[in-house]
Amino acid sequence: MRGLRRWWDDTAGGLPATFWYLWSGLLINRAGAFALLFLSLYLTVARGAPPSLAGLVVGAYGIGGAAGTLLGGVLADRWGRRATLLAAHLAAAGLMAALAFSTHLAVIAVLATLVGVAHSMPSPAFVAAIVDVVPEARRSRAFNLQFWAFNLGMAVASLLAGLLAEASFVALFLVDAAATLAAAVVIALKVPETLTRRPALTPQAVAGRRPGLHTALTDRTFLVFVALTFLLAVLTMQTSTIMPLAMRADGLRPSAYGLVVALGGALIVVGQLFVPRLIEPYRKSSVLAVSTGLMALGFGALTVADGLPLYLGAAVVWTIGQMLAAPPNAQINADLAPPELRARYQSVFYLTFPAASFVAPALGGLSLEHLGERHWLVVGALGLVAAAGHLLAGPRRERRVAALRAAPAERVKSAR
Template sequence: MKRLYRSYMNSFKGLSREVWWLALVTLINRAGTMVIPFLSLYLTQDRGFTLENVGVIMSCFGLGSLAGTWIGGKLTDWLGYYKVMTSSLFLTGLAFFWLQGLESYYAICAGVFILMVIADAFRPAAYVAMDAYSEDENKTRSVTLIRLAINLGYSAGPAIGGAIIASSGYASLFWIDGITCLLAAALLLVVLHPAKVEVMESATNNSPRSAYRNSGYLLFIAAMVLLGFIFVQYFSTVPLFYNEVRGLSEFNIGLLLAMNGMIIFIFEMPLIKYLESRPLTQITLMIIGIGLTALSFVFLTFGSWTGLLVIGMLMMTFGEMIIFPFSSAFAMKKSRGGKQGEYMALYNIAFSISHIFAHNGGMQSIANFGFKWTWYFAMVIGILGIFLLMILQSRKATV
């Protein structure tokens, strides 16, 4: 037991103090993101919107995310990641307060779009900050630590969110989200000094290669779009399936989502440290991750035993633990020639594109073909993502 504990703790060694502070800021911020996993339920049950309406609203979510990520990348290359991160967190807190008061369908569409423009400007800036604060040999583990903070926040958030919905309704979640964003902004201002950031951002490349002209990188991005398409189903259509087909309550859905976060918190860092020591390329590991995620949908297509839902969530969780740290590290590696904000923005834009089409596509598919065929479509999309990565692997990742 002592050896296991020592091995687990050793997997965290070598990470910089600034990366730990970024992880804490992220934890505080993500601990309050209780609205997102329940957004589709909130819109259908509390506001009475149809599945088609919810699909359009979630597309606005994705469009706002795409625009915000692109703007965030440009602002990061122009102003630096420190200013972008603090401004995004502060304004996102205010936007959550404003959003919960909106009533009409079109107002909510606009509100969700504006919220995501502000909130997702944070993402490319955070990746550039992480890259600046970590050593080359620690890039993947630094990403993993931030993901641990995200998932620890998510593991607490849905469970607490389900309890809050049961006791005081959905509106309270928006206030909690807003407050945690403001707390995260305040902590970032206190623990990371701007002067040190300015020194780190001083190194530039006079002739960087644009991410939008890097064909290999664009192939990688296309695979990430397909991954994102199936991954986000677990936070929009899958909760509806849990509720409407399998009869799970919001609280039980929250517990199932919390299991995902707790498993990641406990196992991801040792898993990444172990996989880094194996003779496997980053692309091979990404292929394995997408494969596990696609395979998880098999367990949603048959039977009535609740344990099948747990097995499916476990498959998706292990796929997630592999794909996201190594894909993030791959993207950061390719951004070192310059225009880091642009490269990391494009990486995050891949998932924003997924949000635009995946939520609405999933809702429309359920409305027209049912849940089972939607899960079949998800598996096919995952296979296409694997195929793109295999092409990239065959080119020896010369991007």
């Protein structure tokens, strides 16, 4: 019993109530965000759209997501975290309800783009609010729980989506809207504004220029980290873009692909809560190097995979890498951001995922077609490059974080 209590304290203890309300809102949001999983099927089956047009509409959702990520970051730093979260959730709920009853394909395309904007806006605000309220020493466990909630919510969403899609597409969109509205209610009732206005601490502010989104886009140390995260995202996207094609080429059925994906999700839901205590003694750059190396090993092993057991074994390896990477990746991203630009930095960071969702299938398809199984050697090599990059960039990142932490103290001294 004492050991269980200690494990709970190490995993989730000492986190403020506001974090748990944010966490609950995120879980409700993810568990209810299932309609877009079936958007292409809805368009082709219920609205008679050809596959090419359905692909364009789904792509429009992705474009809206990239714009919404940047917009959410800017608004969260200007309006505040709570206002941005409420606006995004209420807009998303209304748009999903409109999608449920829209029949014209042009209207559906516009609504899908706007839904992409509304769905992506909360991400920078969620993370910025978590950083605002969680003490630095406990942020790793907070980000670990955030990653766990995201994956648990997506697992629930996948299950519910299949059931609702068989019953009614209208119900699919309306239940999604209701879940989004429920998350908004939790935020409205329980989450206070966490943004604290502070004088800017950036070099641009010292030089007399107002810091903004351009600050994040010209921060070399931060952009190196974003580039390494992009490589990690490209590896992660292989599971949903290129791996199904490779498994089909190996004569495996779609049910085998579903089993591989389900195994990864189950490992995260069961094992993610044990990660913080495991990685706590080690430097973040070392953990990221090991985790990315494991992902490189897992995907590289697909070079020789020709049956389901090998795919399942490789999935275990790369999923462990993903689990180890999640907390330090999020914490480094938070540590590198000046406090007054947290959400803007988050928005630039989150652009890596829509970018990877485009690059991974576009270039991966060509690679698989021309290189065959050697494609996985290229993927493994990218992972090793990212692992080496984290080891090389780690010391500079640590010096940057130390300088940001020292800046408030220096400002207080100068004020005296």
